[in-house]
Amino acid sequence: MAIIVDKEQKRRDIALACKDLILEKGINNITVSEVAKSAGIGKGTVYEYFKDKNEIVFELVNILMLEHSKKLKLQLETKDSTKEKIRSFSTFFYNEEDKNLRKLYKEFVALALIAPNDEMIAFHKQCINNYYTWFVEILHDGVNNKELRPEALQLAKALFVIGDGMFLHNSVIGTQENLQNDFNTFIDTIFNLMEIQ
Numbered sequence: 001m002a003i004i005v006d007k008e009q010k011r012r013d014i015a016l017a018c019k020d021l022i023l024e025k026g027i028n029n030i031t032v033s034e035v036a037k038s039a040g041i042g043k044g045t046v047y048e049y050f051k052d053k054n055e056i057v058f059e060l061v062n063i064l065m066l067e068h069s070k071k072l073k074l075q076l077e078t079k080d081s082t083k084e085k086i087r088s089f090s091t092f093f094y095n096e097e098d099k100n101l102r103k104l105y106k107e108f109v110a111l112a113l114i115a116p117n118d119e120m121i122a123f124h125k126q127c128i129n130n131y132y133t134w135f136v137e138i139l140h141d142g143v144n145n146k147e148l149r150p151e152a153l154q155l156a157k158a159l160f161v162i163g164d165g166m167f168l169h170n171s172v173i174g175t176q177e178n179l180q181n182d183f184n185t186f187i188d189t190i191f192n193l194m195e196i197q
Contacts, residue, residue, distance in 0.1 A: 011049045014039045015059035023100055027057050027107050054111050058120050061108045064101045065127055068092065082142030083191045086159075089135060090187065093167040094180040106171055135160050152194040159190065 017039035021030055032053055036043040050056055072088065079085045092098050112120055136156045142148035166186070170179050 007049070011059060012063055014041065014046065014049055015056050015063065018056055019060055019100070019104075022057060022060065022107065023103055027053055027111070054115065057104060057107045057111060058123065061101075061104050062123060064104060068098065068101055069130070071097075076138070082138060082145070082147045083187065083195070085138045086135075086191075087184065087187055089131075089138075090163050090183040093163060093183065094176070102167075106168075109168065132157075132160050146196055148194045149196055155190070155194065162186070 014035075018035050021034060021038045025034075030053065032043055032046050035053055035056065036046050039046070046053075050059070072092070075088050076085050079088055093102070108120075108124075112124060136153070139148060139152055139156050139159075143150050143152060163183070166179065166182060170176050170182070
């Protein structure tokens with residue numbers, strides 16, 4: 001009797017088996033042979049599931065972003081104010097819990113800038129749209145609850161992309177240790193302008 005393999009699960013398993021290797025060395029510093037060894041499979045099997053090793057980073061980010069979304073949803077449910085919910089959104093960029101996801105996200109962004117493919121672009125768009133829609137809903141709730149001025153909604157896109165920008169900027173210049181303070185200062189300042197006093 002033939003063994004039926006769940007290809008999606010096998011792809012996930014291979015990617016997850018390589019996570020520590022990629023985090024330790026970076027995708028550009030590993031070989032497909034190392035990937036295969038890390039996953040306990042043959043080199044040819046890697047190519048059955050991934051076009052190249054870059055796709056493994058894409059798969060890992062996909063898996064870990066779904067997990068992150070679930071955790072963030074639970075975290076947001078414990079927050080009372082719009083400001084605290086927006087602050088929770090920004091913790092991804094500096095908290096210890098998401099350190100590995102951030103590292104993989106930087107690998108993903110680098111690959112997306114250097115060698116984008118249609119699947120990668122579609123995934124990034126979907127991910128950004130999902131998080132952005134969520135972000136706007138939080139601001140909408142703040143307006144509806146009379147916490148925020150209606151004009152706050154006009155700032156949604158800028159507020160959303162500033163988080164990514166601050167993270168990537170600080171990653172490039174190596175000032176990650178100030179990022180939490182920078183985010184909190186930014187959020188406090190912008191909420192002073194948006195909140196109904």
